[in-house]
Amino acid sequence: MTVLRLGTRRSALATTQSSWVADRLRSLGHDVELVEVSTQGDRDTTTPLAQLGGTGVFVSALREALAEGRVDLAVHSLKDLPTAPDPRTTVAAVPVREDARDALVARDGLTLAELPAGSTVGTGSPRRHAQLAALGLGLEITGLRGNVDTRLAHVHDGRLDAVVLAAAGLRRLGRADEVTEWLDPLQVLPAPGQGALAVEIRADDAVTAAAVAPLDDPDTRACVTAERVVLADLEAGCSAPVGALAEVVEGMDGAELSLRAVVAAPDGSADLRRSLTGAPEEAAALGHRLARLLLDDGAADLMSTSTSTDRSVTERAQ
Template sequence: MTTLRLGTRRSALATTQSSWVADRLRALGHDVELVEVSTEGDRDRTTPLAQLGGTGVFVSALREALTAGTVDVAVHSLKDLPTAPDPAVAVAAIPEREDPRDALVARDGLTLGELPAGSTLGTGSPRRRAQVAALGLGLEVADLRGNVDTRLAHVHEGRLDAVVLAAAGLRRLGRADEVTEWLDPIQVLPAPGQGALAVEVRAGDEAATAAVTPLDHPDTRACVTAERALLAELEAGCSAPVGALAEIVEGVDVAELSLRAVVAAPDGSGDLRRSLTGDPEEAADLGRRLARLLLEDGAADLMPTSTDRPVTERAL
């Protein structure tokens, strides 16, 4: 078979994720070559994400490489993908999800509840900022960008008391031993799609699609489909203060899809949490129904206006 050129961003996490996919494709008998693609979000690590441009700042360069024929496959952190479909590409596989939770790395092994009032906590995510603020712990939340090493160094070198990152990224990079608390979704719901990967191909590329499809995990696809349908129905963008988590659970007779979500005011002054359960085969409909329930109960009053919404939460 012709070698599959797999596009990846240059960060350690992106390369690790892409290599994980590449290894599984090789195990299926394919030759795979990693091709580095630089995105605007990678080149500019100082400008706040909200000022960098449109949704998908970490995605567009990989998609351009796909459509130009420079690569055959692209790997994304699923939560980076805009909810609007791109007709030029197709998500051919969503592999089994890693841990979807957020994780705390704090000085002195402290948990979130043990951090003294006034402690500084770093995050670049409006969703995390809003939910942490809503807990009423009196923490000072500081904006934070950079790769995993950069963020963790802020704690280890004493510039911050704690940081919150995606559990999946820390696990994939072998940094789970630095976590001082895995945050319960009851406290902090993750971003829609967090912990999952999206493997994209060019629309109509039958060979690449056939190669990648065996990596698809139906339960994970159902869960993230529900979460992203909720986000799209809310028209909230990838990093409005919206958290969502779907899980396959045992029903009375058959497996069911349980979806819970939160919409929070950016400053943490209020939040709205709701949940629904439905058929995994109707995941998108379940997400839309829960979004409409949230809107009926006042979610729109909590979300920022469209001109103020940040562009993307990012993989960590």
């Protein structure tokens, strides 16, 4: 039996996610070997991600390993994938999504509303920064990098009053009991693709494509397709405060795709929220329509102010 070499980053969350995929492939009768790949983002943990090139720094090394034939597939947090396609690779499977929300871990079990004005909240995301500021709670929001343990330690050690992380990562690492509030998307919309995984392979590898195809979840793929089209059409990247969430819901005539998005001024002084519904099989078209609606209503003007903001806050939940 041919061994499938699965490329993964070395972080605890990345290896947990990759092991989850490997276990499902093994249950289908495949032999899978994890191959650790060091990325620039993992080696340099102090330079702001925007200066390193955004979240793509966690993807490029894995894609090179794929293209060079050192691994047969790679597992990414889907929100880390650049929206621009790489002709050498393809996302062959998008497994069922974990919790897409953001989560608060605060001292003394506090919720956002219970944190006193002036409380320090750490996040590595301009999207979270902008939406938290827009709530008008008087919080002091500060940039933060590092893996999940490093970020949580800032609260446990008293250096910060709270941190905001992706709920999916905390659940996958068995740290959900530390969450003091699951943030409602009505308050804070997640990053496009948050909570979902991408299984990427070489574009010409039909054998591996067939092996991973059973892992693909059509509803999750439809949702993340719509979300990422919004991001791509807005020409926004990791340094832009853009959130999007699609969900397959039951409509009057059967399943439909509900898509919401937000574009915010980086300082939270203004935001633009819009939503549309459509057929799940027309996910990309729905994303295009919502992006056009946002642009027509002034999204570009809001995003243009991001060039004057602190680039040290960048989107990363690993």
